[in-house]
Amino acid sequence: MRLDPKTTALLVIDLQNDTVGEEGAFAxxxxxxxxxEHGVVEQATRLADAFRAAGAQxxxxxxxxxxxxxxxxxxxxxxxxxxxxxxxxxGTWGAEPVVTPAPGDVIVEKxxxxxxxxxxxxxxxxxxxxxTVVCCGAWTNWAVEHTCRDAADHGYEVVVVxxxxxxxxxxxxxxxxxxxxxxxxxxxxxxxxxxxxGLE
Numbered sequence: 001m002r003l004d005p006k007t008t009a010l011l012v013i014d015l016q017n018d019t020v021g022e023e024g025a026f027a028x029x030x031x032x033x034x035x036x037e038h039g040v041v042e043q044a045t046r047l048a049d050a051f052r053a054a055g056a057q058x059x060x061x062x063x064x065x066x067x068x069x070x071x072x073x074x075x076x077x078x079x080x081x082x083x084x085x086x087x088x089x090x091g092t093w094g095a096e097p098v099v100t101p102a103p104g105d106v107i108v109e110k111x112x113x114x115x116x117x118x119x120x121x122x123x124x125x126x127x128x129x130x131x132t133v134v135c136c137g138a139w140t141n142w143a144v145e146h147t148c149r150d151a152a153d154h155g156y157e158v159v160v161v162x163x164x165x166x167x168x169x170x171x172x173x174x175x176x177x178x179x180x181x182x183x184x185x186x187x188x189x190x191x192x193x194x195x196x197x198g199l200e
Contacts (some may be wrong), residue, residue, distance in 0.1 A: 007129055010056065020031040051134075056197055063082070064109045
């Protein structure tokens, strides 16, 4: 696998305190433990550093609700759980990223599972000349999987980083990586992706 830094962007999806933090709103779900045990934040940080060093674009996608979740629908259990936990609210510690953006990084906010749904992501990617997206973040079987599917439907080549994605259990991880995404995205480790952009 080779990735051209000029046409490849890294999507760091929903790596926020509430989603993977030890004191986050969903820590008791197993998400924080899974992320810690698999070194997901460290791997995502390595990827971001490597992409910047290679001259490739890094894009952070964050789930952000307004205070009181007044602008959020509750049509699915996932969205109801975010509101019930008062999670991912703008201006709070829980909404802050665990992978810090650097100068030149792009930030996109969302309120649905897919990073493309009602956001500026596709416009930004096309403006940057990206034809391939590399996806990492949380949670593998929700936001990451939906983003990969939408990216493919939007015409992008998709890579999902298997050791830089986190969810709440190994069962859910395997369901996304070994079943749902097998025909949608190329699966690769962080080391393989870093080598593919020409840094190792």
